[in-house]
Amino acid sequence: MTNTLILGGARSGKSRRALALAEKVSERRVFLATAEALDDEMDARIARHKAERGEGWETVEAPLDLVEALEAAATPDVVCVVDCLTLWLSNLMHHGRDMERETARLCRALNGRPGSIILVSNEVGLGLVPETKLGRAFRDAQGRLNQAMAQVCDRVEFIAAGLPLTLKG
Secondary structure (H helix, E strand, O other): OOEEEEEEOOOOOHHHHHHHHHHHHOOEEEEEEOOOOOOHHHHHHHHHHHHHHOOOEEEEEOOOOHHHHHHHHOOOOEEEEEEOHHHHHHHHHHOOOOHHHHHHHHHHHHOOOOOEEEEEEEOOOOOOOOOOHHHHHHHHHHHHHHHHHHHHOOEEEEEEOOEEEEEEO
């Protein structure tokens, strides 16, 4: 069993890397999607991503209840890709969920879980300080979530311009 965290900026190649790694691990693959199609553009984006994944992927929608979805999907012969933790965190904030509690639950779920799990998350702390209080709260929460995931993952990669840099493992 291997837990892998893939970090990077927008359009850095994180998802492509996660899918490529998963396809090397197992023929049984589950994609845990955290995005919600709240408008036409996002609906089209989600459809495009599903088409890019192609055959051999089961998709599970998990915009809020990621831990439960992961517990249901993860078995020794399955690789799960969670894409992405950034949208999951945004969903938690939007719905007033306790982010620290949910992060702790996810950490516990990853420990000892059978199979391989690949988590995708944005590194949002490399840019300017957000103007708004909400923006700063999100950036801080994302940084704490990424640190917690890096602690429980066996491998951590940072993706820039489509190229992986191994940070751990």
